[in-house]
Amino acid sequence: MKNNKGFTLIELLVVIAIIGILASVVLASLGSARNKGKDAAVKSQMANMRAQAELYSQANTGTGTAAGYGTASLCSAGMFNTGTDNLSNLVSGLTTAGATGVVCGSTPTLWSVGATLPSSSSSYWCVDSTGKSQTEPAAPAAGATACV
Numbered sequence: 566m567k568n569n570k571g572f573t574l575i576e577l578l579v580v581i582a583i584i585g586i587l588a589s590v591v592l593a594s595l596g597s598a599r600n601k602g603k604d605a606a607v608k609s610q611m612a613n614m615r616a617q618a619e620l621y622s623q624a625n626t627g628t629g630t631a632a633g634y635g636t637a638s639l640c641s642a643g644m645f646n647t648g649t650d651n652l653s654n655l656v657s658g659l660t661t662a663g664a665t666g667v668v669c670g671s672t673p674t675l676w677s678v679g680a681t682l683p684s685s686s687s688s689y690w691c692v693d694s695t696g697k698s699q700t701e702p703a704a705p706a707a708g709a710t711a712c713v
Contacts, residue, residue, distance in 0.1 A: 606662035
């Protein structure tokens with residue numbers, strides 16, 4: 566009687582196929598987790614943006630209680646568009662986090678900012694001066710000063 570030691574080719578192929586299937590399932594799950602992490606980063610940046618806008622409001626009204634952004638609106642003020650302040654740094658942080666679009670609307674007393682969520686290019690995370698933070702199905706309208 567012949568005593569062969571080792572595995573047959575069929576057994577090896579079955580094990581390799583099973584490992585391949587398991588690896589593809591794990592990689593698909595990692596992609597989903599990665600997108601959720603990017604969404605969380607965008608939401609965090611937006612929350613920081615709200616806090617920074619309120620600090621700017623208090624610093625520029627002189628009273629510390631009235632909501633106002635000086636004579637210019639938040640979006641058109643240099644504080645949002647230049648690279649020397651915290652809000653513009655947060656906007657570039659949104660891009661780094663995966664947001665492909667940032668929409669801002671404001672008046673001298675109200676503002677809203679929306680950014681795309683990386684997990685869905687059609688969903689926006691919106692924050693505004695009234696304290697709302699929510700997902701919106703479309704970009705806030707140009708000049709909108711509140712989340713819908």
